[in-house]
Amino acid sequence: MLTYHMNIINILCVVSLRRSRSLKTETEYSAERLDALNREQEGRHAEEIIEWTYQAFGFEVAFASSFGAEDMIILDMIAKVAPRFRVFTLDTGRLHDETYEIMEEARSRYQLDIQTVFPQRDAVEDLVRGKGFYSFRESIENRKECCGIRKVEPLRRVLKDLRAWATGLRREQAVTRGDTPVLEIDSANGGLIKVNPLVTWSEAEVWQYIKANDVPYNALHDRGFPSIGCAPCTRAIMPGEDIRAGRWWWELPEYKECGLHPAKVNPA
Numbered sequence: 386m387l388t389y390h391m392n393i394i395n396i397l398c399v400v401s402l403r404r405s406r407s408l409k410t411e412t413e414y415s416a417e418r419l420d421a422l423n424r425e426q427e428g429r430h431a432e433e434i435i436e437w438t439y440q441a442f443g444f445e446v447a448f449a450s451s452f453g454a455e456d457m458i459i460l461d462m463i464a465k466v467a468p469r470f471r472v473f474t475l476d477t478g479r480l481h482d483e484t485y486e487i488m489e490e491a492r493s494r495y496q497l498d499i500q501t502v503f504p505q506r507d508a509v510e511d512l513v514r515g516k517g518f519y520s521f522r523e524s525i526e527n528r529k530e531c532c533g534i535r536k537v538e539p540l541r542r543v544l545k546d547l548r549a550w551a552t553g554l555r556r557e558q559a560v561t562r563g564d565t566p567v568l569e570i571d572s573a574n575g576g577l578i579k580v581n582p583l584v585t586w587s588e589a590e591v592w593q594y595i596k597a598n599d600v601p602y603n604a605l606h607d608r609g610f611p612s613i614g615c616a617p618c619t620r621a622i623m624p625g626e627d628i629r630a631g632r633w634w635w636e637l638p639e640y641k642e643c644g645l646h647p648a649k650v651n652p653a
C-alpha cells in the first residue's frame with residue numbers, strides 16, 4: 386500500500402514539475418522581454434538564432450523536423466553550429482516513401498541523433514477500426530481528429546518535457562503564418578517558447594541556401610510539392626497556385642493547419 390501511495394506521489398510530482406517547467410518559461414519571458422528579443426533576433430542570420438537558442442535552452446529545446454526544404458536548412462545549420470541540438474520527427478504512419486528516403490539521407494549526412502516519435506498505437510487502431518483509413522476526407526472535424534491522433538498528441542508528448550522548441554515556419558508559407566515572430570510563447574502547447582529561425586526567409590532564399598550549400602532535399606519538391614505532409618493529404622500544385630494549395634486541398638485556406646501550429650487568423 387505504501388509503495389502504491391509513493392508511486393502516486395511520484396507521478397503527481399513529475400506531472401507538476403513538467404507543467405511548472407513550461408509555466409516557468411512563460412513567466413520568465415514577459416511580453417516586453419520577448420519584444421526586445423524579437424527586435425534583436427529578427428536582424429540576425431538564422432545560424433546565429435539557432436546558436437543563441439541552444440545556448441539559452443541546451444537540452445531543454447528540440448527542433449521538430451518534417452524534413453521539408455526549410456527543415457533541411459535548419460538541420461544543415463544545426464550540424465554546423467550546434468550539433469548537440471535535440472532533433473525529433475513525427476512519423477504519422479502515412480508519410481511518402483520519399484520522406485523516409487530523405488530522413489535516411491539526413492541521418493547519414495549530418496550524423497545527428499534524430500528521435501522518431503510515433504502516435505499511440507491504441508488510438509490509431511480505434512480510429513481506423515471505427516472510421517476507416519480515409520475518415521479525414523469526410524469533414525474538418527474528422528481531419529482534425531486524425532491530425533490530433535497522428536501529430537498533435539505525439540508532439541505534445543515531446544514538448545511537455547521541454548522549455549522551447551524550434552520549427553522551420555516561414556511567414557510567406559500561409560495566410561495563417563503571416564504574423565509569426567522569431568520567438569513566441571506557444572500557449573497552445575503549454576506556454577513554452579517557440580523559435581522560428583527562418584521566419585523572415587523568402588522561398589527564393591530557401592532554394593538559394595540549399596543550392597549554395599549542397600543540402601539534400603525531398604525528391605517530391607522537384608515534382609511540384611512545395612509543402613509536404615502525409616501522403617493522402619498532400620498533392621502537387623500547378624504553377625501559380627499558393628504554396629499550401631496542395632495540403633488538404635478540399636478545405637478553405639484559413640483551416641489549413643494540423644494543430645501543430647494553430648492558425649493565427651479567425652476563420653470567417
Ligand code: SF4
Pocket residue numbers: 477479521528529531532533535536614615617618643
Ligand atoms: S495530414 Fe492527413 S493523414 Fe496526416 S494526420 Fe492529418 S489528416 Fe491524418
